[in-house]
Amino acid sequence: MEFKNFAREIASSNSDVHKEACYKTIRSQADFKDFIKELKRKSEFVLDIETTSEQPMKAALVGISFCWKEGEAYYVALSNISEALKELKPILEDEKIKKIGQNIKYDKLVLSNYGIELRGITHDTMIASYLLNPSRMSHGLDDLAFEYLDHKMTPISELLGTGQKRVTMDMVDVEKVSMYSCADSDVTLRLKNMFEKELLKKELDLLFNDIELPLVDVLSDMEKSGVKIDVDFLEETSLEMEKELSGLIKDIYGIAGEEFNINSPKQLSKILFEKLGLPVVKKTKTGASTDVEVLERLSSLHALPKELLRYRELSKLKSTYVDALPELINKKTHRLHTSFNQAVTATGRLSSSNPNIQNIPVKTEEGRKIRKAFIGEKDNLIMSADYSQIELRILAHLSKDRELIIAFEKDRDVHSHTASLIFGVEEKDVTAEMRANAKTVNFGIIYGISAFGLGKGLGIDPGSAQQFIDSYFERYPSVRVYMEDKIEEARSAGYVTTLFNRRRYIPEIKTGGMREQQQAERIAINTPVQGSAADLIKIAMINIHRKMKEKKLKSLMILQVHDELVFEVPKAELDKMKKLVKEEMEGAVKLLVPVKVSVQYGKNWLEMEE
DNA sequence: ACACGGCGC
DNA sequence: TATCCGCGCCGTGTA
Numbered sequence: 001m002e003f004k005n006f007a008r009e010i011a012s013s014n015s016d017v018h019k020e021a022c023y024k025t026i027r028s029q030a031d032f033k034d035f036i037k038e039l040k041r042k043s044e045f046v047l048d049i050e051t052t053s054e055q056p057m058k059a060a061l062v063g064i065s066f067c068w069k070e071g072e073a074y075y076v077a078l079s080n081i082s083e084a085l086k087e088l089k090p091i092l093e094d095e096k097i098k099k100i101g102q103n104i105k106y107d108k109l110v111l112s113n114y115g116i117e118l119r120g121i122t123h124d125t126m127i128a129s130y131l132l133n134p135s136r137m138s139h140g141l142d143d144l145a146f147e148y149l150d151h152k153m154t155p156i157s158e159l160l161g162t163g164q165k166r167v168t169m170d171m172v173d174v175e176k177v178s179m180y181s182c183a184d185s186d187v188t189l190r191l192k193n194m195f196e197k198e199l200l201k202k203e204l205d206l207l208f209n210d211i212e213l214p215l216v217d218v219l220s221d222m223e224k225s226g227v228k229i230d231v232d233f234l235e236e237t238s239l240e241m242e243k244e245l246s247g248l249i250k251d252i253y254g255i256a257g258e259e260f261n262i263n264s265p266k267q268l269s270k271i272l273f274e275k276l277g278l279p280v281v282k283k284t285k286t287g288a289s290t291d292v293e294v295l296e297r298l299s300s301l302h303a304l305p306k307e308l309l310r311y312r313e314l315s316k317l318k319s320t321y322v323d324a325l326p327e328l329i330n331k332k333t334h335r336l337h338t339s340f341n342q343a344v345t346a347t348g349r350l351s352s353s354n355p356n357i358q359n360i361p362v363k364t365e366e367g368r369k370i371r372k373a374f375i376g377e378k379d380n381l382i383m384s385a386d387y388s389q390i391e392l393r394i395l396a397h398l399s400k401d402r403e404l405i406i407a408f409e410k411d412r413d414v415h416s417h418t419a420s421l422i423f424g425v426e427e428k429d430v431t432a433e434m435r436a437n438a439k440t441v442n443f444g445i446i447y448g449i450s451a452f453g454l455g456k457g458l459g460i461d462p463g464s465a466q467q468f469i470d471s472y473f474e475r476y477p478s479v480r481v482y483m484e485d486k487i488e489e490a491r492s493a494g495y496v497t498t499l500f501n502r503r504r505y506i507p508e509i510k511t512g513g514m515r516e517q518q519q520a521e522r523i524a525i526n527t528p529v530q531g532s533a534a535d536l537i538k539i540a541m542i543n544i545h546r547k548m549k550e551k552k553l554k555s556l557m558i559l560q561v562h563d564e565l566v567f568e569v570p571k572a573e574l575d576k577m578k579k580l581v582k583e584e585m586e587g588a589v590k591l592l593v594p595v596k597v598s599v600q601y602g603k604n605w606l607e608m609e610e
Numbered sequence: 611a612c613a614c615g616g617c618g619c
Numbered sequence: 620t621a622t623c624c625g626c627g628c629c630g631t632g633t634a
Contacts, residue, residue, distance in 0.1 A: 264632055265614060283621095284614070286633095291615060316616060319630055347626060349619085356628040359618035367617075391619090444624055453624030519623075526625040530619090562619045562626090 023182035025175060026076045035074060036087045042068045044098035044122070046185045046192070049107045050177055052168040055354070056109035056223070057330050057337045062169045064088070065181035067189045073182035077174045081114070089116050098122040102141045102188045105342070108220045125188050127212050128195035130343035131204045134504055139343045145187045148194055153187065154180055207500050211538050212342065218545040218557070219340045219350075225556040226335035227357075227568070230373045230604070231326045237369065241318045248311045255304045262311060265290050271304075278302055313366065321360065321370045328355055340560065347527050348502045348534035350560055358561045360605075374559075374605035376568045383555075383574070383601040384608060385581045387537065387563040389414055390595070391446050394499075394532045397591040399482035403475060408593035415439040421475040422468060441468050445479060446529050448522025483525050490524035498531035499589065500539075536595075537563065540588035547580055566605065574601060 026035050039045065045068040051059035061081055067073040078084050091097060093116060100123040101107050108118040129139040137143075142153040159172050159180055169177060199205045253259045256275070260267045269288045272278050278298050282289040292312070298305040329336050336355070344351040352358045360374075361367025376382050392414055396404040407417045412427070419438035420427040430438075437458055444454040455465035473480040487509070490496050495505045504527045509520035541560065548555060555573050559566035565585070569577045578599050585597040602608035 261632080263630090266633075286613065289614085312616080316630080320617075320628095324630085344628095345626060349626065351627055353628060356618080359616085359628065361617060362619095363617085447624040447626095450622095450624060452622065456622090457624070515622085519625095522624065530626065533619095564619085 021071045021073075021183070021186060023073050023075065023179055023186070025178040026074055027079070027174070032076065032084065032087070035076065036091075039066060039088075039091055042097065044068065044100065046073075046100040046189045047092075047107060048101060048181055048184045048188065049110055050169050050181050051110055052170050055337075055339075056106050057113070057226075057333070059110045059113075060170070061085075061110060061114060063174075063177060063181060065178070065185040067182070067185035070190050070193070071186060073185045075178035075181050077178065085114055085116060093117050093119050095119045100125075100188060100192050102126050102184065102191075103343075105216045105220045105223075108216065109224060112220070112224060121213060121216060122209075123192045123196065124213065124216065125191045125195060126343050127216075128192070128199055128208065131208055131212065131502070132195065132198055132202065134343075134348065134502070135346045141184060141187060141191075144191055149187060149190055151187065153183060156180075202503065203501055204503065207502055207535075211500060211535065211542070214542045215342065215538050218541050219342060221545065222340060222557050222559070223337055225558050225568070226330065226333060226337035227558045227566075228334070228375050228377055229325055229329055229336050230375045231329065234322050234326055234373050237373075238318060238322045241314055241322060245311065245314055245318065248307055248314070252304065252307050252311060255307065262308070263315070268308070272298070276302060276304065278305075313364070317361065317367060317370065321355075324355060325370075325373065338559070345534075346504055346523075348498060348531040348538075349562060350534070350538075352560075357559055360561075368606055371606035372604050374566075375603065379571055381569050381571060381574060381601045381603060382605050382608070383567045383569045383577060383581070383599065384605065385565050385567075385585055385597050385599045387533075387585065388596040388598060390533045390536065390563045391529050392442060393591060393593045393595060394529050394536070395446060395479065395482070396593045398499075398528060398532065399476075399478045400592060401476050401478035401482070404479065405593050411594070411596075415442060418442055418472070418475075422471040437468070441472055444469075445472065446526060448483070448525035450518065450522070486524045486528060487521045490520065496524050496527050498528050498535050500532070500535040502531050502535060504531065533563065536589050537565070537585075540585040541565065543584045543588060544581055547584060551576070551580075553577065553580075569601065 026032050045066050048065045050062040050064070052062060053059040061078055063075055063077045065073055065075040076084060092111065097120050099118060099121045101121070102124065103126045104121055104124045108121070111118050125141070125144065126139045129136065129144055142155070145151045145153050159176055160166050160169070199208050249262065252262060256271045260271060262268060266287065268290050272290065273280055273288050278301060280288040281294045281297050292309065295305040295309050325336065338355060338357050339353050341351045341353060360370055362371070374382060393408055396408055407414055415435050415438045416427055416430045418441060419430040419434040422438060422441065423430070423434050440457045441454065444457060449469055451462040451466040451469060454469065455462040458465060486496055490506045490509045494507060495503050497503050506520045506523050508516045509524060512520055537560065541557065544565070545557060548557070553573055553576065555567050555569040555577050557565060558568050565581065567577060567581065582597050582599050586595045600608035600610060
């Protein structure tokens with residue numbers, strides 16, 4: 001809310017971006033020479049590269065635009081790329097010359113593939129926008145220009161076309177690309193000038209300068225490194241799965257008495273609820289639900305649901321991972337280069353895509369096997385470092401709850417500890433079931449508990465769930481106070497914050513209906529916990545990355561999965577890396593409780609020990 | 611483009 | 620009366 005007003009206020013004070021804009025294309029050798037002379041003298045400028053692909057590891061450079069003054073920009077058409085880059089390299093690599101960009105990790109990555117290390121990044125408008133309001137749907141330049149500058153940018157489709165007729169940037173008339181690119185750089189500079197002030201005003205400058213911007217370099221290196229994939233193993237697995245699936249399909253058609261598309265919930269509903277007359281357990285917006293929960297409940301009534309569950313599990317694994325991963329391997333590097341997005345989640349976590357490596361299965365044996373395909377080069381090991389119970393430790397820190405702090409100080413199994421407290425038994429007498437229930441309660445607390453939600457999680461009625469919650473709060477009273485405080489904070493300030501001042505607006509806590517308000521309250525409770533954990537691991541990543549460079553280690557940081565960091569490590573560096581990573585992760589931030597990290601290693605992401 | 615279903619932390 | 624306990628990405632079908 002507050003943010004929108006700010007945006008409108010600024011927008012109204014800005015006139016049309018293009019009104020007096022002067023964009024120039026540099027084509028000739030002579031012009032380029034003059035341009036370089038000029039560029040060298042600048043202490044700060046925006047750059048924006050034009051390429052042939054949205055995927056940086058596949059992209060070929062087409063041109064680069066520069067802007068150091070609003071309304072004035074230059075596009076260097078790279079007819080002789082290596083000649084031009086030779087001149088640009090010392091400027092782009094000069095730490096003292098400040099570089100500004102929109103999603104500059106992309107530019108850095110592409111340039112690095114041309115042998116240029118982009119240094120001196122001091123502003124990224126995408127990240128600035130993200131910190132100012134992480135809940136925004138999009139932090140794309142066109143959306144930001146429209147909202148903050150009241151400027152409608154030329155859609156990329158106007159240059160490239162759409163669908164079958166879509167071409168790549170190198171096919172487009174240079175003058176058109178030039179105008180497009182110059183406008184991007186110009187707009188980026190205008191946004192930067194606004195965002196800079198706003199970051200200061202909201203005390204987000206430390207988070208921006210000391211965490212998010214340094215992280216750009218880390219993520220860029222991680223994406224460039226990628227991870228090696230055991231394609232032979234996946235192809236074998238695919239064949240095995242294929243076999244079992246075709247058997248399952250035959251069985252399912254047999255039991256159903258007809259052939260149909262098992263992947264279609266609509267057709268499946270027809271079979272289950274009309275033809276077989278099974279009871280509708282749950283409904284979706286569009287019809288009867290056929291999800292896991294439903295199929296599990298129907299399993300006792302009929303033979304079909306069980307087969308369907310197995311079919312679903314297998315086909316999901318096969319299509320999403322086993323068959324998809326090899327397709328994504330880069331033809332030049334022969335590795336898989338995931339994108340780590342820094343401006344997506346509302347809480348401050350990273351997200352990963354193409355593929356999403358943050359949801360590689362781990363729960364079932366079958367799913368876990370996918371991790372076996374993530375390997376190292378010959379003589380390299382995969383090393384994984386996990387934060388233990390990081391969100392509960394952060395909850396202990398934020399709430400300062402005495403009981404919870406003591407539990408972690410004494411290095412207790414926190415789920416068993418909670419079980420002993422809420423069930424009133426000695427910790428040694430806690431049964432597996434009691435521990436499992438306590439675990440659900442602990443997670444429920446982090447998510448901003450409701451009796452309904454917890455009841456569902458525990459498979460009990462909301463009334464009984466409420467009793468668990470009551471006894472939890474009786475034993476951890478400061479956690480309740482923490483929750484009440486966060487809700488109050490969100491109501492009065494309009495937002496909540498993390499350990500490092502990351503901010504999330506929650507207007508719904510006042511404006512929403514009953515349901516939205518309750519959801520807003522859960523967000524107010526969960527975001528500081530989840531977001532502080534994100535702050536913490538980001539700091540660890542930056543510090544580890546720096547140390548690895550200082551020590552000139554050959555090891556690579558390759559993946560991040562929220563509370564886990566994965567490395568590819570030459571055997572000779574294993575001991576050094578184990579120590580370095582553990583120390584930096586545990587010491588990233590000083591909390592009121594100890595921070596614990598467990599390190600494992602092995603020849604792949606599945607088979608790991610110690 | 612959207613809904614569903616399903617995987618992770 | 621039925622109900623989404625937090626945060627994501629992706630494959631598939633349907634429109």
